[in-house]
Structures are given as structure tokens and as C-alpha cells.
Amino acid sequence: MIQTQCTVDAITPLTPFVQQVLLSPLQAVDFLPGQYLQLCLTEHDKRPFSLACLPNGKQLELHIGASKADEYSSQALNYLQQQLHTNQPVMVEAGLGQAHLRPSDNPVLLLAGGTGFSYVYSIAKALQLQPQKRPVFLYWGVQQQSSLYLLEELQQWANSHNSFRFIPVVQQADNQWQGRTGLVHEAVLNDFISLDAYDIYIAGPFPMVGVVRDAFLKQGAHREQMFADAFAYI
Numbered sequence: 001m002i003q004t005q006c007t008v009d010a011i012t013p014l015t016p017f018v019q020q021v022l023l024s025p026l027q028a029v030d031f032l033p034g035q036y037l038q039l040c041l042t043e044h045d046k047r048p049f050s051l052a053c054l055p056n057g058k059q060l061e062l063h064i065g066a067s068k069a070d071e072y073s074s075q076a077l078n079y080l081q082q083q084l085h086t087n088q089p090v091m092v093e094a095g096l097g098q099a100h101l102r103p104s105d106n107p108v109l110l111l112a113g114g115t116g117f118s119y120v121y122s123i124a125k126a127l128q129l130q131p132q133k134r135p136v137f138l139y140w141g142v143q144q145q146s147s148l149y150l151l152e153e154l155q156q157w158a159n160s161h162n163s164f165r166f167i168p169v170v171q172q173a174d175n176q177w178q179g180r181t182g183l184v185h186e187a188v189l190n191d192f193i194s195l196d197a198y199d200i201y202i203a204g205p206f207p208m209v210g211v212v213r214d215a216f217l218k219q220g221a222h223r224e225q226m227f228a229d230a231f232a233y234i
Contacts, residue, residue: 001096002029003040005089008080009059014149018115020052021062021080023092031055032100033126034119034201036229037062039076040091047076048096050203052118054125060094063149065115099201099227101126106199106225107135109192111212113184113204114142121150123201124157124164133163137191141169141184141204145177167191185212195221202228210234 006023014020031037031051037060038046053061066077083090101123108127110120117140127136142148145168154166169184170177180187185208188195195216202209209230217223 001093002027002031003091003093004029006060006092007087007089008084011077011081011084014063015147017067018063018065018147018149019077021064021077023060023062023090024058025060025092025094026089029055029060029094031095033122034100034227035095035097036119037092037094038096039080040093041076041079046093047072049076050116050119050122051094052121054122054129060092061118063115063118063121097229098232099203099229101201102199102227104199105132105134107197108137109188109195109198109200110136110138111184111188111200111202111204112138112140113208114147116203116205117150119203120201128157128161128164133161136164137167138165139167139169139184139188141171141187143171145170145173145179185215189215189219192219195219198225200226202226202230204230206230206234 004025004027006025009022009024012020036048036050038048040046049062052063064073064077066074110124112120120138124138148168157164158166169180169187173181200221202212209228
């Protein structure tokens with residue numbers, strides 16, 4: 001773990017409820033794709049957020065979903081906005097989490113619910129840079145299609161990389177949505193007869209992750225090849 005101060009460079013809306021936050025650490029921060037940082041509001045109040053960026057960049061990128069119903073994230077975002085406006089640094093602890101990308105030859109299944117996407121986004125970008133192009137399947141589940149804030153970018157990835165497939169799944173789709181609907185993990189279960197061969201990385205609300213874990217184990221997944229930081233709490 002590395003503790004460092006960061007300047008808050010920008011806070012930009014990705015959707016009405018999700019903000020992209022860019023931070024510049026004042027010292028080098030080393031982490032693995034899929035790890036997270038903690039934003040230290042105080043010495044005893046630390047909020048974890050997945051890193052949406054690759055290691056060794058100049059900035060740290062977060063995607064913070066902060067609806068009125070989510071006080072936990074809203075308070076963190078309000079703190080960041082205050083520090084941005086007053087040009088004050090924030091303290092972070094980076095390089096946390098055990099659900100980071102592992103070296104492997106196995107095909108990869110990435111599954112995210114909501115802003116858990118930032119976790120799989122970091123891993124997907126790292127996999128694209130590896131010389132060995134393992135098959136990668138990225139499933140992103142959201143409530144409404146307007147929450148798919150990087151839809152076009154991911155579709156372009158899929159169109160230009162034979163080894164990468166992107167499957168967005170919308171739970172409450174309107175009539176204009178032409179893609180998959182329902183629960184994201186059920187889309188996976190429908191697409192794969194067996195998950196025996198896959199390294200699986202999962203992010204989303206704790207109740208969702210628990211349901212996904214149990215369902216995937218029944219579909220042949222191996223517990224030692226399934227990774228989610230939520231597993232430490234459920």
C-alpha cells in the first residue's frame with residue numbers, strides 16, 4: 001500500500017449520476033490492474049473506489065456513482081468537489097485489494113454491475129496490452145441504457161479486436177434498446193454451457209456478487225479462478 005497526497009484535477013459527469021474523477025499523485029503510485037484506492041476523508045473515514053486506469057500513468061481515474069440515495073459515495077464526491085474548488089490536495093491509500101489481474105493463459109470473463117465497471121475496465125485495458133491475446137468477454141449490467149457511459153468505446157474495441165467481446169445487459173430497457181435485457185449474470189449463464197475454463201473477475205454490489213458467485217460455481221466455475229474483493233466480506 002502507498003499513501004500519498006493527490007491534487008484533484010477534474011470532476012466530469014459521465015452520466016447524471018456518475019462522475020469521472022482525475023487525481024494526480026504527488027509521488028509515484030504503483031498498483032496492479034483491478035486494485036483500488038481509499039480516499040481518506042479523515043484519518044478514520046476512508047472510502048474505497050476502484051481504479052479505472054492502468055498503472056504507471058500520470059493520473060488516477062475513478063468513476064464515482066453518487067445518486068441522492070447513495071450518501072456514502074455522495075459524501076466522498078462532495079469532499080472531492082470542495083477540494084477541487086479550494087485547490088487543496090486529498091490523501092489516498094493506493095495499491096489495495098486482492099482481486100487484481102493474475103498472469104494466466106485462461107480465457108477471461110469480466111462481469112460488472114453498475115459502477116463496478118471501473119474495476120473490469122482497468123483489467124480489460126491491461127489485457128489489451130498483453131502480447132498474448134486471450135479471449136476476453138466483458139459483461140456490463142445496468143438498470144437503464146443511459147448508464148452505459150462508455151458504450152461506444154467498448155463497441156469499437158469489440159469491432160477492432162477479435163479476441164474481445166462486449167455484452168451490455170440492461171435490466172429496465174426501453175423500446176429503443178436492441179441489446180440484451182435482464183440480469184447480467186443470467187446472460188452469462190445463458191451464453192456458456194460451462195465456466196470451467198475461465199478466469200472470472202466480478203465487481204458490483206455485495207448482494208449481486210454473492211448471487212453471481214454461487215450461480216457461477218454451479219455452472220462449473222472454479223472458486224480459485226474467481227476474483228472479487230467483495231468475497232472478503234460475503
